[in-house]
Amino acid sequence: MKLNNSLRTRTSTLFYLAATASLLAKxxxxxxxxxxxxxxxxxxxxxxxxxxxxxxxxVAEPNSKNTKSSSSSSADGSTHPASSPYxxxxxxxxxxxxxxxxxxxxxxxxxxxxxxxxxxxxxTVRVRVQEVDPLVPRYSEAHKHILRDEGSSLPYASPDDIKxxxxxxxxxxxxxxxxxxxxxxxxxxMTENPWTLEYLVNGKPTMQLNTSGLFHFEHLRQKPADGDLxxxxxxxxxxxxxxxxxxxRGPESFGLDINFYGFEHVYGxxxxxxxxxxxxxxxxxxxxxxxxxxxxxxxxFNYQLDSPMAIYGSLPFMLAHNAxxxxxVFWVNSSETWVDVTRKLNRGGFKQQSxxxxxWFSESGTMDVFLLPGPSTADVxxxxxxxxxxxxMPREFALGYHQCRWNYxxxxxxxxxxxxxHEHSIPYDxxxxxxxxxxxxxxxxxxxxxxxxxxxxxxxxARNGHKLVTISDPHIxxxxxxxxxxxxxxxxxxxxxxxxLGNYEAxxxxxxxxxxxxxxxxxxxxxxxxxxxxxxxESTTDMFVWNDMNEPAVFDGPEHTMDKALIQHGGWExxxxxxxxxxxxxxxxxxxxxxxxxxxxxxxxxxxSFYAGSQRYGAIWTGDNTASWGYLxxxxxxxxxxxxxxxxxxxxxxxxxxxxPDPELLTRWFQLGAWYPFFRGHAHxxxxxxxxxxxxxxxxSYIRNAIRERYRLLPHWYTLFxxxxxxxxxxxxxMWMEFPAEPDLFAEQDTFMVGSSIMVAAITKPDxxxxxxVLFPGEEPWYDMHTHVAYPAQLTTQFVVDLANTLxxxxxxxxxxxxxxxxxxxxxxxxxxxxxxxxxxxxxxxxGKLYIDDGETYDYQSGAFIERELTFLGSKxxxxxxxxxxxxxxxxxxxxxxxxxxxxxxxVVGLAIAHNVAEAVVVENGTTRTVNVSHSHSxxxxxxxxxxxxxxxxxxxxxxxxxGGDWEISF
Numbered sequence: 001m002k003l004n005n006s007l008r009t010r011t012s013t014l015f016y017l018a019a020t021a022s023l024l025a026k027x028x029x030x031x032x033x034x035x036x037x038x039x040x041x042x043x044x045x046x047x048x049x050x051x052x053x054x055x056x057x058x059v060a061e062p063n064s065k066n067t068k069s070s071s072s073s074s075a076d077g078s079t080h081p082a083s084s085p086y087x088x089x090x091x092x093x094x095x096x097x098x099x100x101x102x103x104x105x106x107x108x109x110x111x112x113x114x115x116x117x118x119x120x121x122x123x124t125v126r127v128r129v130q131e132v133d134p135l136v137p138r139y140s141e142a143h144k145h146i147l148r149d150e151g152s153s154l155p156y157a158s159p160d161d162i163k164x165x166x167x168x169x170x171x172x173x174x175x176x177x178x179x180x181x182x183x184x185x186x187x188x189x190m191t192e193n194p195w196t197l198e199y200l201v202n203g204k205p206t207m208q209l210n211t212s213g214l215f216h217f218e219h220l221r222q223k224p225a226d227g228d229l230x231x232x233x234x235x236x237x238x239x240x241x242x243x244x245x246x247x248x249r250g251p252e253s254f255g256l257d258i259n260f261y262g263f264e265h266v267y268g269x270x271x272x273x274x275x276x277x278x279x280x281x282x283x284x285x286x287x288x289x290x291x292x293x294x295x296x297x298x299x300x301f302n303y304q305l306d307s308p309m310a311i312y313g314s315l316p317f318m319l320a321h322n323a324x325x326x327x328x329v330f331w332v333n334s335s336e337t338w339v340d341v342t343r344k345l346n347r348g349g350f351k352q353q354s355x356x357x358x359x360w361f362s363e364s365g366t367m368d369v370f371l372l373p374g375p376s377t378a379d380v381x382x383x384x385x386x387x388x389x390x391x392x393m394p395r396e397f398a399l400g401y402h403q404c405r406w407n408y409x410x411x412x413x414x415x416x417x418x419x420x421x422h423e424h425s426i427p428y429d430x431x432x433x434x435x436x437x438x439x440x441x442x443x444x445x446x447x448x449x450x451x452x453x454x455x456x457x458x459x460x461x462a463r464n465g466h467k468l469v470t471i472s473d474p475h476i477x478x479x480x481x482x483x484x485x486x487x488x489x490x491x492x493x494x495x496x497x498x499x500x501l502g503n504y505e506a507x508x509x510x511x512x513x514x515x516x517x518x519x520x521x522x523x524x525x526x527x528x529x530x531x532x533x534x535x536x537x538e539s540t541t542d543m544f545v546w547n548d549m550n551e552p553a554v555f556d557g558p559e560h561t562m563d564k565a566l567i568q569h570g571g572w573e574x575x576x577x578x579x580x581x582x583x584x585x586x587x588x589x590x591x592x593x594x595x596x597x598x599x600x601x602x603x604x605x606x607x608x609s610f611y612a613g614s615q616r617y618g619a620i621w622t623g624d625n626t627a628s629w630g631y632l633x634x635x636x637x638x639x640x641x642x643x644x645x646x647x648x649x650x651x652x653x654x655x656x657x658x659x660x661p662d663p664e665l666l667t668r669w670f671q672l673g674a675w676y677p678f679f680r681g682h683a684h685x686x687x688x689x690x691x692x693x694x695x696x697x698x699x700x701s702y703i704r705n706a707i708r709e710r711y712r713l714l715p716h717w718y719t720l721f722x723x724x725x726x727x728x729x730x731x732x733x734x735m736w737m738e739f740p741a742e743p744d745l746f747a748e749q750d751t752f753m754v755g756s757s758i759m760v761a762a763i764t765k766p767d768x769x770x771x772x773x774v775l776f777p778g779e780e781p782w783y784d785m786h787t788h789v790a791y792p793a794q795l796t797t798q799f800v801v802d803l804a805n806t807l808x809x810x811x812x813x814x815x816x817x818x819x820x821x822x823x824x825x826x827x828x829x830x831x832x833x834x835x836x837x838x839x840x841x842x843x844x845x846x847x848g849k850l851y852i853d854d855g856e857t858y859d860y861q862s863g864a865f866i867e868r869e870l871t872f873l874g875s876k877x878x879x880x881x882x883x884x885x886x887x888x889x890x891x892x893x894x895x896x897x898x899x900x901x902x903x904x905x906x907x908v909v910g911l912a913i914a915h916n917v918a919e920a921v922v923v924e925n926g927t928t929r930t931v932n933v934s935h936s937h938s939x940x941x942x943x944x945x946x947x948x949x950x951x952x953x954x955x956x957x958x959x960x961x962x963x964g965g966d967w968e969i970s971f
Contacts, residue, residue, distance in 0.1 A: 031304045034241075036559050039291050043234020044253035045338045048216060048361035049292075051255070052340070055213040058083045084194035084213035086113075093166075093175050093190075097159040100177050100188075103132060104195050111219040117197070119157040119179045122383040123186040125199060126154075127209070129254070129367040135220040136249060139365045139576035142334040145584065146613040148389050155386055157181075186373055199327075201373045205261045206327045207320075209369075214257035214359050217367070223250055243558035246498065246565050248573075255361030256369070258329055260320035261346070264354045265746045267734070268318040268328075268645045269293055269339055271610075271622070273305045276637040276734055276749040281308060281340045292359075295337040297579050297609045299553035299560050302626060302658060305634050312551060312623040313610035314579050317645040319380065320356060323741045328372035328380045330387070334580045334611065335363040336564075364576050377737050381728035384646060390728045391615045391648045391721065396855025397467055398604045398619065398649075399717050400429030400826045401707050402680035403691065404469075407436035410450040411457045417691060418461060422824055424693045426704050427711045429825050431461065432469040432546065432680075441510035442482050443472045444536050454538040462542045465827030469606070472531075473549040474518070474585050477510035478503075484530065488516060493523035495574065496567040504566050507555040515552055515562070518584035519577055520569035527585075528592025541597055545589050550582040550609040582609020583617070590617040600858050606678075610647060619649040619678040627656025627687075632669055633764040637749045639676060643730035648721075651678030660688045663695040664766055664803060670703045671806045674710040675752075675760045677717075677731045702804055708822055715817040715834060715850060720755045722851040722867070726884075731755065739777040751775070757814035757839075757848065758785070761799075761807035771798035772807060780812035780841040781910065783951060788909050788936075790951040812910065813841035815848025815870045820905070830855070833904035834963055838872045840910045846872040849882070852898065852963070863888035866898060866964040875913065876970040877906060879961070895964045903963060906956040914952035917971045922959050924967040932957045933971075 039045045085107045092103035099118040105111070112132045119125055130138055143151035157179055164177045173192040178185065189198040189205075197209035209215070224230045235251035237244055260266060265277045272293055280288040294310035303311045316331035318339075331337065340359040345352055372383040384390075403421070408414045414431055421428045439445040446454050458468050476485045476494070488494055494503040494514040503514045518524045533539055554561050564575035574581075586607040593603035605618040614620060622638050625631040635652035642650040654673035655661050661669065670692065673679050683690055692703040710717075720731050730737070733753040735745040751761045751774065759782065761774045775796045776782045782791045785808045791797055799807055810816060816837045823829045838846045851867045853860035867882035885891065908914070919930045934955045954971070961967040 031300055031302050031309070033304075036298065036300065036309065037240055039294075039338060041240055042336070042338070043238040044218075044251065044336075044363050045292070045361060047218075047233055047251075048214075048253065048255040048338075048359070049340070051216050052212075052214050052257075052359055055083065059213070084196070084210055084215060086195045086210070086215055086217075088190070088192035088195050093192075095162065095164040095177065098156040098162055100164065100175070100190075102190070104129075106217075109219060113217055113219075117177065117188060117190070119162055119177070119186070119188075120383070120386055121155045121157050121181065122379075122386050123179065123181050123184060123201075123373045124383045124386060125186075125188055125371040125373075127197065127367070127369045127371070129217065131219055135222070138220070138252065139335075139572050140368075141570075142365060142577070142580065143332050143368060145334075145580055145587075146332055146611070147387050151387075184373075184375070199371050199373060201325065201327075201375055206325065206373060207329065207371050208259040208261055209256060211259055212257040212357055212359070214255060216256075216361075217254040218251040220252055221250055240558055243563065245558070245563070248565065249364075252364045253361060254367050255359060256367065257357060257359045258369070259358065260327065260356040262324075262353050263320040263322050263327075263356050264343060265322070265736075266318055266320045266341060266356050266358065268315070268641055269295065270315050270641040270645050270647065271311050271313040271638065272309065272641070273303060273307050273311070273634050273638060274641075275306070275747070276640055277747040278341050279308075280342050282342050284342065292338040292340040295339065295579065297551040297561075297582060297611070299549065299551050300623075301560075302624065305630050312608050313582065313614070313620060313647070315610065315612050315614075315642075315645040315647055316360075317384070317612065318358065319377075319644055321377070321736055321740065321746065323743060325375040326377045326380050326740065327374045328384065329358075330370040330372065330384065330612070331360055331362075332368040332370070332612070333362040333365050334577050335365050335575055336578065337362040364573075377740065378727065378729065381646075381730075385728040388612060388646065389616050390646070390726075391724045393602065393721055393725055393853065393860060394619075394649060395602045395604045396714070396718060397429045397465075397826050398678075399714055399721075400679070401427065401710060402430040402432060402469070402678075403428050404432035404434070404680055404682040405689075406434035406683065406685045408433060409436075411452060411454070414457060415460060418464065418466060420691065420693060422464065424700060424704065425822070425824075426692050426700075426707055427822065427824055427826075428466065428707070429827075430467045430469055430544075432471075432682075434471050434685075435473070435509055436685075437470060440477065442477050442479070442484070444484055444530050446538060455540065458538075458540045458542055462540070465823075465825030466542075467604075468543045469546050469604075470543060471546045471548055472589070473509065473547070474516050474552055474581075475508040475510065475513035475549065475554075476516060478505055478512045478514055485514060487526070488514065488523070491522070491526065493517060493520060493526055495562070498563065498565045498567065500567040500571070504562070506557055506562075508549060508553060515554075516585070516588075517568050518581065518588050519572070523569070524584065524588040525591070528588040528590075528595065531589065531592035532596045541601065544603065545593065545605040547582070547585050547589055547605060547607040547609075550585045550607060552581050552609075579611045582607055583611040583614045586610070586614055586617040601856055602858065606680075612646070615647050615649070619651070620647060621650060621678060621680065622652040624657045624684075625653050627659035627661040627665060629665060629764060629766060631656055632665065632672065633750070633762075635672070635676075636752060636762055636764075640730075640732060640734050640749065640752055643677070643732050644734070646728065648724050648731045649677050651676040651680055653680065653682040655681050655683060655690050657682055658684050658687070661690060663699045666690055666695065667699050667702045667706075667803055668763055670706040672760075672762050672764070674706045675732070675754055675808075679710055698804070705804075706806075711822065711826065711829070712818045712820060713816070714826060714829070715819055715852075716755070716757075718855075719817065719849050719851040723755070723849075735759075735777060742777050744775065745777060748775075757811050757816055759809045759811065761809070763801055763806065768802050769800065771800050773798055774807060774809075776809070778811070782809040782811060783839050783909055784808070785810050785837075788951045788953050790910055810837065810839040810909075812839055813846050814839050815846050815872065817848070817850040826855075831901060833902050835905040835907065836870065836877070836903060838877060838906065838908040840872065840908065844873070844875070844911060850963070854894070859890055859894070863891035864894035865891070866895060868963070872908070874970075875911070876968055877908075878968050880966055898964050899962065901963050902960045904958055904960070906959060906969060908954045908956070910951045911954060912952075913971070914954045917954050919971075920956045920959065921970050922961060922967065923970075924961050924965060931959050
């Protein structure tokens with residue numbers, strides 16, 4: 001769409017300049033907390049915390065006249081609450097197929113609640129609650145946007161495998177629902193008075209509901225007449241700063257305690273800047289928070305570190321882990337939610353047990369909770385994959401390096417930056433354009449003064465294997481001469497004012513704007529269609545999309561977002577669906593990109609806001625961070641928490657968005673960022689340029705090496721994405737996931753795993769003379785991936801690391817595929833040969849995988865892929881097809897296409913007999929041949945002690961075996 005200069009001048013220039021000046025004035029300052037609610041300033045949250053205080057007081061005073069029974073304990077040591085006002089209505093408990101139903105009622109408010117407790121095949125339990133007969137419908141459709149197949153066909157257990165027994169336990173009427181799946185026995189134990197629920201795995205309690213008595217459900221009610229007493233604090237309206245939230249349905253929140261029995265650590269519920277192991281939020285010791293974790297997507301400018309404040313995205317998925325088990329909770333609700341975390345020592349029963357108590361409370365909708373019993377971490381993610389689709393295979397180029405800035409000034413600047421990458425022999429895949437490429441912040445337009453030939457620019461980038469990403473936000477400038485706004489307005493595609501009349505209008509980058517209602521299927525399809533080549537002028541299939549400001553950010557709205565009482569599709573208030581907004585925009589964009597070509601190509605897009613389900617549509621990042629060592633350190637637990645919660649394809653702005661990193665910080669950030677799943681450099685337009693070559697030597701060499709290491713390992717990253725797409729296992733993992741029985745690792749967040757094979761010890765402090773401690777866990781040796789020096793297991797070693805080096809170790813027993821030839825982009829690597837690094841364990845064994853497909857289409861779903869299982873044992877390396885390989889025509893065609901791609905080198909590290917090996921024998925396609933080998937040893941020792949050993953390395957030179965065939969290489 002071409003807009004002339006006169007139209008350009010009609011934009012809200014003064015507003016934009018004022019907003020920009022205001023933002024620039026804040027750079028370097030901490031977040032303004034006054035702009036965002038505390039728990040005490042959120043009426044429903046305040047009520048639930050007060051209720052929790054009341055219940056705690058009852059427990060502390062067991063002889064209170066309001067207490068129904070004193071605290072009791074089961075033989076297994078678990079406890080039941082001293083008091084809860086909710087009980088099961090007599091004779092209401094029924095087992096119907098895979099679901100137990102019951103009616104529960106408050107002792108004073110005679111409004112029955114309908115409970116459903118259902119078993120899935122894996123042992124996952126789903127608990128749903130709402131009024132039996134609500135005054136008006138509650139929003140109950142969040143699961144349609146989040147769950148697999150919209151939640152319509154979840155794999156529930158067979159009714160034949162579920163049994164229910166009723167008995168009296170310690171004087172309490174108890175219903176036990178049992179289900180056996182393979183070697184695991186699962187059961188749910190529900191008491192009637194008071195109502196509680198315990199989840200037991202193989203007879204041991206793991207998760208407990210309402211055992212602290214915090215279940216509280218605010219039933220819908222008629223609004224009091226004028227002058228009548230309303231005794232619900234903030235139930236019908238509340239004021240924050242200059243905004244008043246009018247609640248037409250009144251109080252409708254609910255809360256529940258979910259307690260993890262026998263656990264000390266919980267993780268997940270991103271996005272926050274808290275440590276990996278979540279801190280206490282009530283009554284904890286030194287360093288504990290006094291606010292709950294808030295789950296509410298917000299544009300928080302220059303967010304604070306070490307805080308439970310809500311920021312850009314949210315995902316209500318929590319794991320608890322101890323040395324024996326991992327369990328999870330998935331809270332399916334898209335309204336504002338808070339989570340309190342407290343730890344205590346339970347002294348009931350025959351032994352003391354640690355307990356992590358969590359208290360969840362949401363503003364509206366229905367209660368819909370999944371309890372994932374594990375007991376292993378892999379089991380939890382398999383169970384999660386039952387209910388929510390996992391990260392799909394991305395476009396292969398998306399795993400490379402992305403270069404972004406707000407803003408590259410013009411077309412000449414873009415092409416000059418690209419040329420500089422080539423000049424310095426630094427690979428990259430994507431260059432990005434922020435909002436300034438448009439005409440007056442009108443998306444789907446080009447400012448032809450700055451970008452006179454967008455098509456030619458994209459073609460020039462594509463000739464060197466590069467892609468372009470352009471930004472597209474959800475706010476649409478109000479301008480009747482602007483086609484996008486005009487069409488959206490005429491078709492009613494924008495979010496409506498309170499009461500449903502007229503478009504909601506407020507301010508964002510273009511000035512006065514309307515917001516697309518992505519909850520409306522027609523609006524979502526319409527906006528997605530704008531990415532079509534026939535709609536977006538001078539766009540190509542090498543151009544992809546960045547969805548920003550989609551929390552949604554509103555400059556003049558409450559908490560910089562939308563008024564909760566605005567009306568979206570279906571008549572629902574924005575309060576019901578707020579956390580879905582960014583995800584629904586991302587879905588619209590994904591579907592639009594998917595439809596723009598006759599043969600479906602995998603889209604790539606980035607979103608700032610996210611929620612459960614966003615993992616299906618693209619990557620996310622941690623938002624507007626700052627160029628400081630603190631933000632560098634904080635990126636690790638933030639990204640690990642994202643991965644724990646299933647949002648695998650995530651990264652942080654390398655270098656920091658705000659401020660100016662010095663050469664050392666920028667270098668270290670690139671060295672760490674190369675291990676982020678999503679690897680992008682980005683910067684605010686008021687910062688100094690910080691492309692990889694800016695600081696000259698030696699820094700450009702250090703940064704080049706970090707980026708090249710990322711490209712060397714692209715085959716490994718792509719294979720990890722394959723695993724994540726099938727199993728849900730995170731790409732980057734906290735150490736405890738791979739070493740679940742080592743308590744010293746349960747809170748570790750400076751060292752992390754990339755898949756199961758690589759350990760990264762991050763260097764996040766500026767003084768290179770200070771030693772870095774690294775614990776080598778497990779039972780097998782670890783190998784420095786740069787030097788091949790071996791370190792024995794269960795050893796803590798100190799390293800002094802200069803700026804040229806990093807601490808990255810391969811786990812003994814691993815095989816890691818690489819491509820060693822350096823190219824200017826991943827597109828030019830597609831025909832390169834592979835190198836296999838074999839790092840043997842103490843028994844001389846190693847195993848790994850390699851997955852290859854075309855990196856672009858969905859043909860892999862029809863079998864067009866190569867997946868090899870690689871094993872090394874008895875001095876023999878064997879390649880065999882994965883059991884998932886199907887001999888389809890698509891597979892055969894793909895294998896033929898790849899027939900010229902071989903293994904050019906095999907390096908076997910740590911094999912004791914290496915000195916005696918003179919040649920290797922290759923067996924392939926029934927023929928045998930010998931090939932030469934060479935030997936190398938590490939000469940570089942970076943440890944400060946003397947326990948490391950130079951590891952022998954046998955290099956098999958050019959075995960020339962086909963990467964997709966069966967073969968053996970032996971000594």
